[in-house]
Amino acid sequence: MKGFDGSNLKFGYNKTDFNVRCEYKDGKWGDIQVSDSEMIPLHMAATCLHYGQEAFEGLKAYRGKDDKVRIFRMDKNAERLQSTCRGMMMPEVPTELFCEMVTKVVTLNAKWVPDYGSGATLYIRPLLIGTSAQVGVHPASEYLLLMFVTPVGPYFKGGFSTNPYMVTRQYDRSAPLGTGIYKVGGNYGASMKANDLAHKMGYSCEFYLDAKEKKYIDECGAANFFGIKDNTYVTPKSTSILPSITNLSLQQLAEDLGMRVECRQVPIEELETFEEAGACGTAAVISPIERIDDVEMNKTYVLSKDGKPGPICTKLYETLTGIQFGDIEDTHNWVTVLDI
Numbered sequence: 576m577k578g579f580d581g582s583n584l585k586f587g588y589n590k591t592d593f594n595v596r597c598e599y600k601d602g603k604w605g606d607i608q609v610s611d612s613e614m615i616p617l618h619m620a621a622t623c624l625h626y627g628q629e630a631f632e633g634l635k636a637y638r639g640k641d642d643k644v645r646i647f648r649m650d651k652n653a654e655r656l657q658s659t660c661r662g663m664m665m666p667e668v669p670t671e672l673f674c675e676m677v678t679k680v681v682t683l684n685a686k687w688v689p690d691y692g693s694g695a696t697l698y699i700r701p702l703l704i705g706t707s708a709q710v711g712v713h714p715a716s717e718y719l720l721l722m723f724v725t726p727v728g729p730y731f732k733g734g735f736s737t738n739p740y741m742v743t744r745q746y747d748r749s750a751p752l753g754t755g756i757y758k759v760g761g762n763y764g765a766s767m768k769a770n771d772l773a774h775k776m777g778y779s780c781e782f783y784l785d786a787k788e789k790k791y792i793d794e795c796g797a798a799n800f801f802g803i804k805d806n807t808y809v810t811p812k813s814t815s816i817l818p819s820i821t822n823l824s825l826q827q828l829a830e831d832l833g834m835r836v837e838c839r840q841v842p843i844e845e846l847e848t849f850e851e852a853g854a855c856g857t858a859a860v861i862s863p864i865e866r867i868d869d870v871e872m873n874k875t876y877v878l879s880k881d882g883k884p885g886p887i888c889t890k891l892y893e894t895l896t897g898i899q900f901g902d903i904e905d906t907h908n909w910v911t912v913l914d915i
């Protein structure tokens with residue numbers, strides 16, 4: 576065993592040994608630097624602090640039965656960060672630089688990739704911030720790309736299970752032509768009130784409809800939504816949803832299982848017709864939905880009659896986590912294997 580026992584870890588920040596950094600200055604990216612400090616020196620007028628000129632990513636490294644470490648689809652995270660960079664007027668991070676930094680930060684912290692068996696993983700957090708001083712609202716001329724890692728515990732402590740959600744009609748996380756399609760902190764800041772309200776009312780998370788018409792499903796908190804019916808995987812299409820790499824991968828696996836895949840507007844009433852549904856993202860992979868309460872409309876949509884995860888959600892979850900941990904053959908070439 577090359578890692579450590581991660582079964583008592585929580586899903587939170589745990590200190591590791593190193594992070595990696597790269598600065599953008601004079602129109603180009605510099606060399607990759609290794610740091611053992613958890614702090615960043617920052618100008619008080621940096622654009623990331625005042626005008627939210629920042630972006631982040633989230634992906635994981637998994638230790639297999641063979642003790643090797645697998646990183647899941649990091650090229651897709653690089654592409655998504657490039658899209659966010661274009662949206663936020665930041666310099667694009669080349670895929671090669673992104674993947675080199677991810678591989679380096681995982682390799683430097685290899686002993687922090689939890690051993691196979693508990694479901695614990697190493698979470699990788701790339702962060703890109705505008706660092707140069709600016710008082711008028713303009714993009715920075717200098718940037719810092721930083722990547723740190725933190726071992727995180729299994730998302731489902733008591734086993735894979737379902738959760739209740741609450742439709743939020745009082746708050747929006749993003750506008751139809753806003754920044755919802757980018758992975759930026761501002762969307763999270765905008766979601767905190769709705770999330771707090773949902774928790775106070777006993778729900779696992781808030782459930783967003785499209786901001787303009789409040790007719791179509793957008794996202795489940797900070798996760799994508801999918802529903803299953805008639806051998807079909809249905810997921811919303813919208814200009815304010817963050818394109819989830821987990822969702823993209825589940826769509827492929829659903830196709831592999833002989834299911835149809837539909838990516839289209841999903842009216843909220845259609846929730847009545849789904850046999851099962853889930854929220855998906857890197858943290859939980861799939862969080863099956865028990866029910867969705869539309870409190871203001873006095874309506875409840877039940878998505879699991881017995882309160883347990885349905886067979887398709889379970890199959891998709893087992894297949895995707897199987898590929899990530901190296902128990903199932905990676906036929907789509909999604910995984911980068913490191914012998915560390």
Ligand SMILES: *Cc1c(COP(=O)(O)O)cnc(C)c1O
Binds near residue numbers: 797821855
């Ligand atoms: C990160 C994120 C997701 C999930 O994306 P993955 O690539 O699957 O981890 C979904 N919605 C929002 C708003 C996110 O920020």
